[in-house]
Structures are given as C-alpha cells and as structure tokens.
Amino acid sequence: xxxPPLKKPKRRLLEIRAEIPPAVYWGAGVGFIALFFLAWxxxxxxxxxxxxxxxxxxxxxxxxxxxxQEGVLWQDVKSSVYxxxxxxxxxxxxxxxxxxxxxxxxxxxxxxxxxxxxxxYMPAVAFVPLTILWAGVGDEQKFIILFIGxxxxxxxxxxxxxxxxxxxxxxxxxxxxxxxxxxxWKVALPAALPGIWDTLRITLGWAWTYLVVAELVAANVGxxxxxxxxxxxxxxxxxxxxxxxxxxxxLVTDYAFKFAYRAMFRWMEKGGQS
Amino acid sequence: MKEVLTxxxxxxxxxxxxxxxxxxxxxxxxxxxxNEFVSITGPSGCGKSTFLLxxxxxxxxxAGDIFFEGKPLEDGAPGARLGxxxxxxxLYPWMTVSGNIGFALQKSNLSASEKKxxxxxxxxxxxxxxxENAYPNQLSGGMRQRVAIARALAYRPQVLLMDEPFxxxxxxxxxxxxxxxxxxxxxxRTTVLFVTHDIEEALLLSDRVYVMxxxxxxxxxxIHVNLPRPRxxxxxxxxxxxxxxxxxxxxxxxxxxxx
Ligand SMILES: Nc1ncnc2c1ncn2[C@@H]1O[C@H](COP(=O)(O)OP(=O)(O)OP(=O)(O)O)[C@@H](O)[C@H]1O
Ligand SMILES: [Mg+2]
Numbered sequence: 001x002x003x004p005p006l007k008k009p010k011r012r013l014l015e016i017r018a019e020i021p022p023a024v025y026w027g028a029g030v031g032f033i034a035l036f037f038l039a040w041x042x043x044x045x046x047x048x049x050x051x052x053x054x055x056x057x058x059x060x061x062x063x064x065x066x067x068x069q070e071g072v073l074w075q076d077v078k079s080s081v082y083x084x085x086x087x088x089x090x091x092x093x094x095x096x097x098x099x100x101x102x103x104x105x106x107x108x109x110x111x112x113x114x115x116x117x118x119x120x121y122m123p124a125v126a127f128v129p130l131t132i133l134w135a136g137v138g139d140e141q142k143f144i145i146l147f148i149g150x151x152x153x154x155x156x157x158x159x160x161x162x163x164x165x166x167x168x169x170x171x172x173x174x175x176x177x178x179x180x181x182x183x184x185w186k187v188a189l190p191a192a193l194p195g196i197w198d199t200l201r202i203t204l205g206w207a208w209t210y211l212v213v214a215e216l217v218a219a220n221v222g223x224x225x226x227x228x229x230x231x232x233x234x235x236x237x238x239x240x241x242x243x244x245x246x247x248x249x250x251l252v253t254d255y256a257f258k259f260a261y262r263a264m265f266r267w268m269e270k271g272g273q274s
Numbered sequence: 275m276k277e278v279l280t281x282x283x284x285x286x287x288x289x290x291x292x293x294x295x296x297x298x299x300x301x302x303x304x305x306x307x308x309n310e311f312v313s314i315t316g317p318s319g320c321g322k323s324t325f326l327l328x329x330x331x332x333x334x335x336x337a338g339d340i341f342f343e344g345k346p347l348e349d350g351a352p353g354a355r356l357g358x359x360x361x362x363x364x365l366y367p368w369m370t371v372s373g374n375i376g377f378a379l380q381k382s383n384l385s386a387s388e389k390k391x392x393x394x395x396x397x398x399x400x401x402x403x404x405x406e407n408a409y410p411n412q413l414s415g416g417m418r419q420r421v422a423i424a425r426a427l428a429y430r431p432q433v434l435l436m437d438e439p440f441x442x443x444x445x446x447x448x449x450x451x452x453x454x455x456x457x458x459x460x461x462x463r464t465t466v467l468f469v470t471h472d473i474e475e476a477l478l479l480s481d482r483v484y485v486m487x488x489x490x491x492x493x494x495x496x497i498h499v500n501l502p503r504p505r506x507x508x509x510x511x512x513x514x515x516x517x518x519x520x521x522x523x524x525x526x527x528x529x530x531x532x533x
Contacts, residue, residue, distance in 0.1 A: 166363040171332050175358045176429065177381035186377075190368050267368045267409040 055237035060244070063237040072226070077245065080211060080222045083139055087146025088207045092200060095151050099158025103192070104184060109159065116152050124149035124210050128217050137218040142211060149210035150203045157203070161195035162188060194265045201257035208250055275307035276343075278465045279329060279433055283338035286324050290336060298324050300490035301338070306433070306467050311459060313468045313476040315522075316486030316494070317529050322469040325491075326435045329467065330356045342433075357431030359422050359439045365410040371397060372406045375425045382429055396424040399458055416447040420454065427458065433465045441471065449507050452478055456505055473522045474510055477501075485525045495525055 013020060037057060043049055044056035051059065067073035101108040127148050135141040165188050173187045215224025223242050230238035286299040299321040306312045314322050327333040329340055331347050339346045342355065365374050375393045384392060397406055400420035410418055419439055426434055440448045452475060459466065459479075470476050476483045483497040501514055509515055 168360045168362070168364045169366070171327070171330075172358055172360060172364040174332060175330055175356055175426075175431070176378045187366065191366070193368075265368075267411060270411050 052234060052236060055240055059237040060241050063235075063241045067238075067241065073245070075221060076223045076226050076242075077249070079139075080215065080224070080246075081249070083142040083222065084146065084204070084207055084211050086139070087143040087211070088150055088204055090143060091147045091150040091154060091207075092203075095154035095158055096196070099155045100162055100184075100189065100192075102155065103159040103162025104188060112155070113159075116155055119148075120152040120156070122148075125213050128214055131214075132218055137220065141218070142214050142222075145210050145214040146207050150207050153206065154199060154203050157199040158192075158196055161199055162192045164195060165191040194261065194268060197257070197261055197264070201254060201261075204253060204257070205250060208246060212246060275310065277305045277341075278308050278310075278343055279306040279467060280341040280344075281305070281325070281329075281338070282341065284325070284328065284335045284340060285337035286321060286328065286333070287336040297490035300492045302486075302492050304484050304493060304496075306465055309463045309465055310482070311466045311468065311480045312482050312484065313470055313480040314484045314486060315470055315473060315476050315526070316484075316491060317488045317526075318471070319489050320486045320491035320529075321489065322486065322491070323437050326358070326437050326467065326469055329433070330358050330435050332358075355432045357426035357429065357434045359419070359426045359434070359436045361438045361441045365418055365421055365425075367410045370407045370409055371402060371413075371421050374410070374421055375428050378425045378429045392428055396428045399427075399461075400424045400454065414447075416443055416451060419443065419451060423455070423458070427462060427464070431464070433467060436466065436468045438469055438471065440475070448472075448475070453507055455479065460504055473519060473526065477515060477518050477522065478505060478507065478510060483522065485522065485529065487529050494529060497522060497525075 011021065012018060013024070040054075041057050044051065044054060055063075064073070098108070098112065102112055103109070124145060128145060131141045131144045131148075135144055169187060169191060170183055173183045178186065211222075212224040212227075215222040216228045219225035219228075223246055227239050227242040230236070230242070281302050281304045284299060284302045285297070288296040288298055302321075302325065304312075304314075314325065316322060324333065328335050329347075341347070366377065369377060372393050375396055376389060379389045379392060382389070394406075397403060400423060402417060402420055402424070405413065405417065410421065413421070423436075423439065426436075440451050443451060456479065466479075468476070468479060473483075477497075477499055480499050483499060485494045485497065486492065487494045497518065499518060501509060501512075501518075510519075
C-alpha cells in the first residue's frame with residue numbers, strides 16, 4: 001500500500017496511560033538505579049555519613065570479592081535459595097488445589113475461609129520461636145515459616161483468581177456438552193491461569209521477607225544469617241552486601257516470572273495479529 | 275408445526291426459602307416450533323435471561339415444566355442439544371478463533387478432518403476468513419459475537435438460545451449483525467429463541483414475538499410477524515413493519531407503565 005508521508009506520532013511523556021518509547025521506559029528505570037548508587041557513592045566519599053553507618057560502594061564491592069573468593073556468598077545464596085524454593089513450592093502445591101476448590105465450590109469456600117482468615121492475621125514472624133521448638137534451626141524450620149507466611153495468602157489469592165472467570169464462560173461450556181470436571185479443567189483453570197501466575201510471583205516476593213527474618217533469628221548459614229552475624233562485629237559492608245544480594249535475587253526472579261508471563265499469555269495482548 | 279421447546283406454567287422463584295422470595299417468572303407459557311425464529315422482549319428484570327437459562331438446562335424451574343420435543347428437560351442436564359449465545363465474555367481468550375469453534379465440537383462424533391472442515395465452513399459463514407488464528411482480544415466486539423454465533427451453530431444444536439447477542443454493539447455493527455444472522459439462518463435453518471430489548475430487531479428477525487410483562491414476568495401478548503422472507507434491514511420502513519412496530523410499542527408502553 002502507498003502511504004502518504006506520515007506525521008511523527010506525538011510523544012508526550014506524561015499523558016494518562018499513554019505508551020512511551022521502550023528506550024525511555026527502560027532507560028528511566030536503569031537510570032534511577034544508577035542515580036541511587038551515585039548518591040550513595042557521593043554521600044560516603046564526601047564523608048557525609050560515617051562508614052560505620054553506611055559503608056562506601058567500594059567497600060561493599062571489596063566485601064563482595066572477598067566473599068566470592070572464600071565461597072561464603074555462594075554457600076549463603078545456595079542455602080537461602082534452596083529454602084525459599086522448597087518452602088514456597090510446598091506452600092504453592094498445597095495452596096493451588098485448595099484455592100481452586102474454594103474459588104469453584106461455595107462449600108469449600110465456606111469450609112476453609114473463616115479459618116484461613118483467622119490464621120492469616122497471625123504474623124508469621126511470631127511463629128519463629130515456636131517453630132524453633134518444633135523443628136530446630138535447620139532447613140525444616142525455614143520451610144515451616146515460609147509455609148505459614150505464604151500459604152494462607154496464596155490460598156485466598158488463588159481463590160479470587162478463579163472467581164474472576166466470568167460465569168457465562170462456564171455456562172456456555174456446559175452447552176457444548178462438557179461435564180463439570182471438564183469445565184473446571186479445560187475452561188475455568190486456563191482462564192484463571194494468568195491471575196494465578198501473578199499470585200505466584202507476588203507471594204514469592206513475600207517469601208523472601210519471611211525467610212530472611214527466620215534466618216536472622218536462628219541459622220548457621222544463609223543470607224539472613226550472614227547479616228545477623230555481621231551486626232555483632234559492626235561489619236556494615238557485610239550487612240549492606242547481604243541486603244543488596246537479596247534485592248538482586250528478588251529482582252531476577254520477578255523478571256523471570258514476568259517474561260514467562262508474556263511468553264505464556266501472548267493471547268492477553270490487544271491488537272496486532274500474531 | 276412440530277413444537278421443539280414448550281414452557282408450561284413455568285415459575286421461577288429466587289430465594290424461595292427466605293422471608294422475601296423474589297418471583298422472577300410467574301406462570302409463563304410459550305412454545306417455539308421447529309425451525310421457527312421466536313423472540314422474547316419485555317422490561318428489564320422481567321426474567322428473560324432467567325428463562326433462557328432454564329431452557330438451556332443451566333437453571334431449574336421452580337414450578338411447571340419446560341419440554342424439549344415433548345420430553346421434560348431434566349434438571350441441571352445441559353447437553354449439546356441447546357446452543358447459547360450470551361451478550362459478552364464467553365469466548366475463550368486463550369484460544370484462537372478456530373480453537374474456540376473447534377472446542378465446541380469436541381463432543382461431536384465427527385472425524386478430525388470433518389471437524390476441521392466444519393470449523394472452516396462456519397468461519398467463512400460469519401465472514402471471518404483470514405482471522406482463523408486471531409485471538410479474541412485482537413478482534414472487535416462485532417467480530418467476537420460472530421465467533422460466538424459460529425461456535426454456537428457449529429455443533430448443530432437443535433435450538434439456539436440467544437440472550438441479547440448484539441446488545442453491546444453499536445447501532446451500525448448491530449445492523450450488520452442482524453443481516454448476517456438473517457442470512458445465516460436462511461441457509462442453516464434452525465430453531466431460535468432470541469431475547470432482545472430492541473423491538474425493531476425482534477420484528478426484523480422473528481416469526482413471532484413474545485412480549486412479557488414487568489416482574490413477575492409472564493406472557494402479555496404474542497405478535498405474529500408475517501413479513502415475507504428473505505428479510506433485509508431496509509424493510510424497517512415498510513408499512514407492514516411500521517404497523518407492527520406501532521403495535522409492539524404500544525404493548526411495551528403498557529408493560530413499562532405497570533412496572
Ligand atoms: N441468581 C439470581 N438470584 C436472585 N435473583 C436473581 C438471580 N438472577 C436473576 N435474578 C432476579 O430475577 C429477575 C429477572 O432477572 P433476569 O436477568 O432474568 O431479567 P432480564 O429480563 O433478563 O433483564 P434484562 O433485560 O435487564 O437483561 C431480576 O429481578 C433479577 O434481579
Ligand atoms: Mg437479561
């Protein structure tokens with residue numbers, strides 16, 4: 001087709017909901033992080049804050065190199081990630097079927113919701129002393145804390161995800177001759193899946209918090225443990241490094257989930273035929 | 275004419291056990307003959323959607339019976355004999371246009387290649403050739419309803435139930451869809467029960483129009499639409515059409531005065 005000379009699309013940066021060029025979008029995000037590190041660098045190099053309160057980026061980098069060399073970092077990351085993965089997986093594997101049942105059948109909603117609402121308000125962190133009594137300070141105790149922290153939220157969120165599937169979509173499926181369980185399996189679940197995927201992503205983020213708290217209180221290895229021990233010796237660069245590593249791991253998993261979401265749920269995108 | 279769908283003294287009462295039961299439908303009688311196109315119209319909340327759900331076997335009646343070819347519909351036994359098109363939200367967004375239509379055929383006895391050709395046939399019937407692999411989110415509202423209609427027709431239900439299928443569309447698209455439905459129905463004659471608020475739509479499409487009263491909904495009157503077929507949208511300015519429209523408007527006015 002012969003197009004007339006096209007006007008340049010107007011690009012206003014601040015327009016409600018308007019798209020902006022990807023370069024600007026990503027550039028701004030990376031730039032902001034860079035700015036954060038720059039501010040940190042300046043405030044320490046100018047001596048505005050004492051190294052004992054906030055070490056310089058260079059000191060943290062040195063600590064990073066040292067920890068990598070000694071193999072401590074890898075060991076801590078490995079055990080923390082392992083705990084997160086197992087604890088969060090156990091929670092997810094149990095929360096999925098229960099949440100789906102609750103979102104599908106009013107009976108299960110009625111059966112479980114009051115109890116879950118009750119437990120949900122008990123702070124997971126308050127269970128740390130109790131879980132140490134139950135399971136010591138090893139991995140199992142971390143799994144329990146992660147489970148208490150993530151499970152009850154996950155169940156309710158998955159239930160809501162399933163409930164957002166329009167009822168007409170369920171009804172019309174029956175008219176094609178599908179049976180109840182086929183409707184659940186072939187229609188309700190695929191329709192709820194994008195929402196469930198987001199629930200998993202969000203709760204994995206929360207799981208990090210619970211893990212670190214559990215490790216701060218009692219552990220022999222792990223990122224939280226490293227932070228805790230460093231406090232005793234006023235090694236602030238170790239503390240800061242630990243915090244940064246946790247942030248970095250969180251960022252990486254979050255983006256892994258987001259990219260997987262885009263790849264799996266292409267059909268959610270509007271416009272443009274694929 | 276053979277009766278395909280018959281409602282005899284049908285009631286629907288919601289919250290029957292509570293202190294304030296809600297009578298949605300009161301003692302409704304109606305029938306739809308084989309290959310007949312019948313519409314139901316009436317004030318909002320008079321129980322039109324409720325009746326369609328009962329006819330589809332998706333809701334049970336509180337009293338009375340709905341018969342399908344002379345046999346009472348069993349409760350909660352929706353089967354592929356009845357097709358349903360809703361106003362909105364019923365396409366599976368994770369399936370393509372072909373996928374959506376093919377999904378409806380999964381319980382049919384057709385071979386894989388027959389299924390494939392049926393899907394193609396109905397896609398071109400509703401004018402969506404070239405969009406086989408598009409996802410619902412990439413289609414306009416009118417196109418989505420075409421897919422929904424194709425999907426409901428493809429497995430050849432004996433009765434097609436349509437609940438304001440064009441209700442969410444703009445006036446122009448709605449006309450296009452009405453013409454399309456007329457042409458599709460002329461080539462694939464089937465029994466249709468159609469709910470609409472739009473009295474011109476009801477007259478243009480139907481052989482008969484049932485007018486319901488305000489809640490509790492019951493039958494007010496039946497109008498026989500003796501316009502010749504094939505019909506076209508521009509018939510709406512013919513004298514016969516306008517006379518029918520006047521009569522229907524009068525009835526609607528009475529029902530809303532009662533409400
Ligand atoms: N599941 C339900 N529980 C309780 N009341 C209901 C339920 N479904 C419908 N009703 C009530 O029954 C009455 C009839 O509803 P229905 O949806 O059938 O009306 P309608 O004629 O389709 O209206 P509209 O033209 O606005 O679509 C309404 O008063 C509605 O509030
Ligand atoms: Mg309705």
